[in-house]
Amino acid sequence: MSLWVDKHRPKKLSKMDYHAELSDHLTRLVSSGDFPHLLIHGPSGAGKKTRVMALLRELYGHGVDRLRIEHQGFETPSKKKIEILTIASNYHIEVNASDVGIYDRIVIQELIKTMASSQQLNSEGDPRNHPEKQNNPPMGIALKIGLELPVNASDVGIYDRIVIQELIKTMASSQQLNSEGQRDFKVVVLTEVDRLTKDAQHALRRTMEKYMATCRILLVTNSTSKVIPAIRSRCLNIRIPAPSVNEVMRVLQTVAKKEGCNLPSELAQKISEKSQRNLRRAILLTEACKVQQYPFKNDQDVMDLDWEVFLKDTAQQIVQEQSPKRLQEVRGRLYELLTHCIPPDVIFIGLHKELVKNCDGELRTEVTHLASQYEHRLTQGNKSIYHLEAFVAKFMSIYMKFVEETMGDF
Template identity: 45%
Template sequence: MVLWLDKHRPMSLEKMQIHKEVSEQLMNITKSGDFPHLLIHGPSGAGKKTRIQALLREIYNNKIDKVKLENKDVSVGSDGSKTITVTALSSGYHLEITPSDSGYYDKYVVANMIKEVAETDSVDFLSTGSSASSHLKVIVLHEVDSLTREAQQALRRIMEKYSKSCRLILCANSTSKIIPPIRSRCMAVRIPAPSDEEISTVLQFVAKKENIKLVPEITQQICEKCDGNMRRALLMLESAKVEQYPFTKDQQVKLPGWEKFVEEIAKSIIADQTPQTLLKIRDDFFLLLTNCIAPDIIFKTLLLKLLDLLDGEQAHQVIELAAKFEHRMKCGSKPIFHLEAFVASVMSLCQSMFSF
């Protein structure tokens, strides 16, 4: 069974139903015969990865679909005595990788693995009928804004040294954490969050393809609850259809299970500031992390749920604590420590305020 999200994913830039001006801009870039390093940024669920895949297909046609999932060993450490395994998606024309998954060792992934790929040529290098852009090897790096500063410095040097043989497509949620030398060497393309009208249009398109009748009340609920995230909107539509169909006007579209779970954590923080509650919340965090919910997503969602339960000075102080521990979590290597420390600090704050 294929999720609707993947089943109805646009395969070309021309079929993109949102941000058509961005698609036209990218098509014009590829038609010129060459293209610069690209920095594609925007919020989660805006369609960055889908647009990158469509861009690669615009350059290499259907040849880009012949991909394989590889686990590569990368030497790390000053003496190279230790190795880590990095998962990459590759074809004869491109490589997709998320170096930040390697944590502190991301600089070695950039310096060694990406350098090795950049030194090779595309399989079309000797062909005479292909465009100039198809002679280039393309390296797609996801979550570039999560790279350490050392990894970004290594990436900058690679961009300069191998600009004749490869192009980098960097994908990030925000450019604020990317060093200026990288930003200045890329053409920045911002993919904004889709509007409610655009989300509604895509939902109607998918519903028509699946031969289901979508009532306006369901569409409105999804637009309100998806927070401008197209991926989330499509998953909520499919979930609502599985739960009850035909749709009714009074049917409620439920939030994802993990989000309800985080909401219960927030309520327990406000209701009971005891060591036993803290230990239970630690187990809840472990459960979320082992189910592949990203630590920064947990942190952001927990903060928003807490702010719904607090007001005034309390909310202001919780935001200050969140900024402090989110920064520590980015700098550290064990997110569970900083999530738990944030909860303990909020509990201490609530206890001191509610005692008066």
């Protein structure tokens, strides 16, 4: 745990550096005893996951810190071996359903079977774990078979629906055992909900209601636009906005102080601006800066991320020349980005940001409109390269005309 990001991550809601009011709300939510499903959304690096974990800790105590990664291997009816990764504690399970592809249904079914069969056996927990909860750990089965599962349902691709249904059912059904626990529900954390298929989301909504008595669902997502309204309305939406530049700076300073180094405020400012208010990135950048050069200097270089540089260069190439040949080269670069696991929507956003810089007035709106249009199609379609290249080609054409017109004026 020696990256600063991990080391200095606050573990309690009360220790959060910013959004104090939100933390307060959450604390009260926990203490009220009436805990709804939550849909936690906000940009990357704003602290969603940190707050989720802090919230769980608030709910269940230290037990949630005992995380376990479990590789669960399964076999499909077609004899294909699949494996899914879950993170779990005694009280919650977390799954990213977009990892197993189309086979997650089996995963979950088997997982559930195991859990169900091992359920009754648990009578007592580990005495040293948590003295006050020793008598009735809510999910002792998991303890015994080593199942503590955080769930990111999108890990399993299009079968995420089944994953979620089964997980929730199991979580809910295993609840009866816990007679006097501090909570009579367990939590399923589904990360990257925006990557869930529509089917999975539709499947989720009934399940959410059905097992409400024994199970709460925490949905974590970057954007609610890809979550269907039915789910949004069933959850308490909690938006976690990105920290302001000042807040980022303050956090950086605290982290630096804890690490025993002196971070000049100019550099902190520079880093927090560069990080685009992504706290994770900001802290990582600071640590990288420290490795590169210490003691810090005010005018120190802050490293760029390779993929961002690559994306910028691509945009630059598009602006420089507009021809089928260049389009071909750009396609190669787009492919390169895609194969490096950069999702196409991120590419769209990055390209658009860079391209718009070279446009003015009217053209700017047009390009933005186009980008959104093609990005929308992208979500409906399957082969992202078609849509990306279509956008690039369209931009090239528009830009060519634009340049010709401006040149014609002179």
